[in-house]
Amino acid sequence: MCMTTLNRKANIALWVLQVLMAAAFLMAAATKFTNYPPAVEGFDHIGFGRWFMYLIGAFELAGAIGLLIPRLSGLAALGLVLLLIGAVITQLLLFAPVTALTPAAYLIPIAIIAWSRRQRTSRFLRLARY
Template sequence: MSEQAVGARIGNIVLWGLQVLLAAYFIYSGYLLFGDGLVRKFDEIGFGQWFRYVPGVLEIAGAVGLLIPRLSGLAALGLSGVMAGAIGTELFLVDKGDAMLPSILLVLSAVVAWFRRDTVRALLVSLRPGAHRTG
């Protein structure tokens, strides 16, 4: 096995490790959004308590997607968007908000999205009209 192949294999293992850690965190975070622990924060945001469920569903769906090879890049891209929204919320809607954690999660999700961009490309190609036709 060439050095380049070994490096690619190690990089893939590290990336999968990151994806598993991110998935675990986003499942935990999504679970918290369905509980009562963040009621006060979402009262402060001002969109109503129903809004807690939107990021909760998106985070759990993204976490599951991170663990499915074909969806991992798209899931990471979506979670990057969710974290961008969380950063904006922390900076502009929450009094004394802290955007550090969502910023870190945004960067880590963007790293996964970048290195899994081939899966996003393949998924988009498969969705094109006529992509499943043969001959």
């Protein structure tokens, strides 16, 4: 198999992963914007209030949309990596440690996307400077 075919297949697989993760983060954002009771209870437990829940929902929504835009996909994934690291730490410190498994599981594919799209992120940031 030639390298271009391998690169093409890897790119297709990465796009499939991005679409799946975008759908997951879209659903996660929806739980915040629809005041889904477990989401409300979780954020009330943290003590920051509903404004923080909506802010996190907005970040999740922006990340989901960004994953679907080629030029922004790497940057969106990088932002979601930071969001998920915060979620893992929050779950470990304020909830039962087992609850950190969900954001940790999401962190793996999002980190793969961020790493794989790092050249796009670098190009975008260079263009954004001018």
